[in-house]
Amino acid sequence: MRVRFAPSPTGYLHVGGARTALFNWLYARKHGGSFLLRIEDTDRTRSTTESTRAIFDGLDWLGLDWDEDVVYQGANLERHRRDAMALLATGGAYRCFCTSADLDARRAEAVAQKGAFRYDRRCDRLDPAEVERRVQAGEPYAIRFRVPDGTTAWRDMVHGEIAFANGELDDLVILRSDGTPIYNLAVVSDDIAMRITHVMRGDDHVSNTPKQILLYRALGAPPPVFAHFPMIHGTDGKKLSKRHGATAVGDYRHLGILPDAMCNFLALLGWSPGGDREVMSRAELLDAFGEAGFLAKASVFDPAKLEWMNGQHMARMPLAELTPIVGAALVAAGLATEADLASRGPAWVNRLVDLLRVRARTVVELVHQALPYLVDAVEYDPASVAKQWKDAGATRRLLAASRETLAGLAAWEAAPMEEAMRSLAAREGVGAGKLLQPLRVALTGLAASPGIFDVLMLLGRDASLRRIDTALAHPYLATTSA
C-alpha cells in the first residue's frame, strides 16, 4: 500500500493541504504502507523554493514524516513526454494543431451562445498525409488524448460510486506544443512510476478522476483506489482563504497551537471515529483511524474549537513533553534565557507549567501568563490595582499583617501557610478573598493567577516578602492612605 501527498509549491502549506497530508499519513502508518511526498513544481512560473521549504517545515512540525526521497515532478519531464508519445504511437492520442488563441476564440464564442464548449476533434479527422506534411513543415502541435465512448466510474472511498459519461469529457491536451506535460498526464505518469495504490486528495479533483482513470487504462496500468476528501471552508461557509485570517499551518504554530492538537482537530474535519470521541492523542488517533468514518460533507474550520482542543491537549499531555515546548517558547519570547531556566531547576519550571497549563489555551497564552514569575519587578495591572486595592487604608493594613504572618512562618510550605492566612482573615473578621486578592495583586500585579499559595511557593520566601514590601511602598497605597 503506497500513498502520496502531492502539493504544488505555490504558497505556504495551508490547513486543507495539511488535512490531506494527515489523512494520507494516517492511512499509510495505520496500514503499514508508505507515505510519499511529491512536489508538483511543473508550473515554473508559480513554483518557488521558499514554498517547497514551507511545505517541508509544515509537514515536519505536524510530525508527518514521509518515506523515501521527495519526488520532484519537474525532474520527470522526460518520462511524461515518453508516455505522451507512447499514447500517440498506440493511437490513444493524436496531434492537435489548433493554437491556444484559436481555441480561446472558439471557447469565447461558445460561451457567448450560452453553449458548452467542447473540442470538436477537428484535428483527429485530419488526413494522415496532411498531418505528416504539417509535422514535416515544423508546425507546432499539442498532443490530445482521445476520450473513448462509454462511461467511466469508480468506487470512491468517501463518496461511493461516482460515474461520468465520457461524452462529458473533452479530449484533453496531455502534452503542450512546447513539449511539456499537462497536469493530468504528469500526475498519472508519476503515480504509476511511484507505484501509488491509493490516491487520496481533495474533492476538487473528482472531475479530473475520470480523465485520469482513462489515462491509466490507455497507459496499460491499473487505476489506484481513489478517495476524495471534502473541502474545508471558512467560518462564513466560503472556501478558506487569507480573508479568514490564519490559514497556513505555520500561522497556528506561531499562535501557540500544539502539533498534536492541530492534527487531532484537522482529523475531525471530514472524518469521525464514530461515537463521542473528540480529544485524542496522536497514538489514539492512529489507533482509531481506518477505512471507515470518512465524511463527504465540506466542513467549516472553527478556530475557537481548535483553541479549546489545544487547551485540552496541553492539560492532558505529559508534563515531560509540554515543559520543553514551553521552555523554548519562553526563551524565544525573550522572557528567560536557557541559563535562567536551568538555574531555577527543572522541578520549578515543571511546576510553573503545570500550574499555568490548565489556565491557558495556547502556549503563547501560557508564556504570557508566566511573565510575573520570571521577571524581577512586577508590573501592576491598573485595572487590578484599582479593583483590589480600592480601599487603600484597609489594603495596607491587611498586606502588612499578611507580610508579618508569612514572615513569621517556621517553614515556607503551602499547608501551614494557608492555615495561618485563614486564621489571620478570621481574626481580622474578613473573608479569605478580602485578604488574598490584594495579596495576589501585590505578588503578581494581576487579579488572576493560580492559587495564591501555589504562587507563594513558586515565588519563594524572599521574592514573596520583597514583593509585598514593594507593594506597601506603592504610591497608590502610600498616597491614598493617611
Place this chain on the structure above:
RNA sequence: GGCGGUAUCGUCUAGGGGUCUAGGACACAGCCCUCUCAAGGCUGGAACACGGGUUCGAAUCCCGUUACCGCUACCA
C-alpha cells in the same frame, strides 16, 4: 450554462427504517465549586433544507426541487 458532489443545532458531529419527545462537543447564557482566573460539574436555548413517494413505521431508502461547493485551460 453543462457535469459532478453535498445537505442533522450558529459550528464540528453521533445516528444508517422503529430504542429519536434526535445524543455529544465548541460557542453562548445561568448555576455550583471557589482566594481570583481557569479547569471541572450541572442546567438552558438551539437542528433532521423542502416536496413527493416506498413502508405498518423514515433523520435514516428512492425521486424531484432548492441551496451551497467543485470542475468546466496548451493551470495545478
